[in-house]
Amino acid sequence: MTYSTSAATPATVVSGRRRPAWAVILITGLILWLATVAVTFATANANLVPTLVLLGSFLVPVTFVAWAYGHRDEVITVEALFRLFVVGGILGVLGASVLETYLLHPSVWMFVGVGLIEEGVKLAALWLLTRHLAGKSIRSGVVLGATVGFGFAAFESAGYALNALITVDGLSLRALVETEILRGLLAPFGHGLWTAILGGLLFATAAKTRHFRLTGGLILGYLGVALLHALWDSMHGIAVYLTWVITSTSGQQALFERGWIPQPTDQQAHLFTLFSIGGTVLITLIALYWLRRVWRSGRHTA
Template sequence: MTQRTSRTWLKVFWTGLALWAATVAVTVITANTNLLPTIVLLGSFLVPVTFAIWAYEHGTSGEITVPLLFTAFVVGGVLGVLGASLLETYLLHPSLWMYVGVGLIEEAVKLIALIFVARHLRHRSLRDGLVLGATVGFGFAAFESSGYALNALFTVDGLSIRSMVETEILRGLLTPLGHGLWTAILGGTLFAASRGHHRLRITGPVVLAYLGVSLLHALWDSMHGLAIAATLYLTGARWQFQLLEHGYLPRATDTQGHLITLLNAAGIIVISFIALTWLRSLYSRSERDQAPPPIPQGHFRTEPPWSPERR
């Protein structure tokens, strides 16, 4: 294992943040629409790239090189986004279980992208899987966020830089707790199951990890809807249920709006805590795997090899 003590990730983050803020300011001042793609790219890629570098700097073996990291971010991210778009378009339809399908599809395409990127690795450690999986997930998040930012730019009132910036800030804050985290868990489990084998292996623990992160993903995406349902169940008025029976979504009161926000935030916190605890357990396991084996007690020397008695 190579432990890197440099903090390149901090330099990347602060430099990128300054460039993004400067671009937003100049765009607002000059109304130059040619700068809009720069805002989209900087705002969408800043946090994912920063955390991919952070994961790399926190220790991998020599097998994970910078070119491989770049390939995992770009190729893995693009393949994941394209695969998810195709499958979700043709397989999913609006329903109560739609987000379960989204979780299963997106985590599956990221896993396939990770396998494609890592197919030529000769040696695989659990920690390498954590880093490479996180990189694929962050790549997916970056390209997905750029699409959301672009969609937020176009409103019924015309171009809205404010809406685009707000979208980028929100997604940037949540990025470390989403795709990168879930795929890191999946990558670590996959590499641990494949250690000592010539090919990556889909074993029982890998399948369970896939189903687990897919469930976390589904709960994350559906949390706002679950918060609304819980709020109506706890505080719903009769007229609101009557509107629901007739197929209309009732407007929430101010009190209910605050409760929805609170429940939504609480749900995101719980999901993130579960995922981070899971990741921490894998990281602790990787530290044990990296530690040198203990020297058997019978192999301790009782005298230095240069002592006169051994000459």
């Protein structure tokens, strides 16, 4: 398998300089989103809410797809990227919704189930939509897997934004905007990153036969990615638990045993923030290192 070295991101000429398409999309989309936020707050026009939700939820994922187009293998077409982003993302969201509704119940292991289900449905969608793709390579798998993951993230973020909008006190534009900012910043380090790893591992199984196979390496990779996903989702609870174990006083424990939630001290608040952010960063670094190993392994199969 050979890789195209001539593929370049479509660019826009600005003042004599060529800007890559993904940068143009990101900058233009961000300006439009900020303008929509300002006008929506100023006018309280509920008709602008769908625009606000769609722009905020899809800006970062679509920017990645534009970047991926410029770094794609030559066998990957625009139609394939669009299909994987939209169809793969929707299939993943629908599959996860059905399975999580009927299989998961509140427990300490719930986030493990979420990780297994969501990574499983994204992997299945990728498998289904690319099984007839010619010239399967590890690097193609990384790009296409990330595309499915970002599609999943975009549709999921739209749902979270709408849920944040609706509160017991009415519609909260502030909560919607805060949710979209948070999820937009985290999008590159969540679903897109995890499914990129799985995509590379899946396509590695087709290195010789050009047909996907269920191998031990793929199963272990799936379980590892699902674990990273579960740890990411449960990091808030883990941070609370670690802070409580390390710093809780006898007085706080007595209040908790009586059914009261004790007020955290400043030290506990700082420690919780450290554990929460530090844990998330650590998970991200592990996933990035893993993805780098998978990507570099593609050189040996070219």
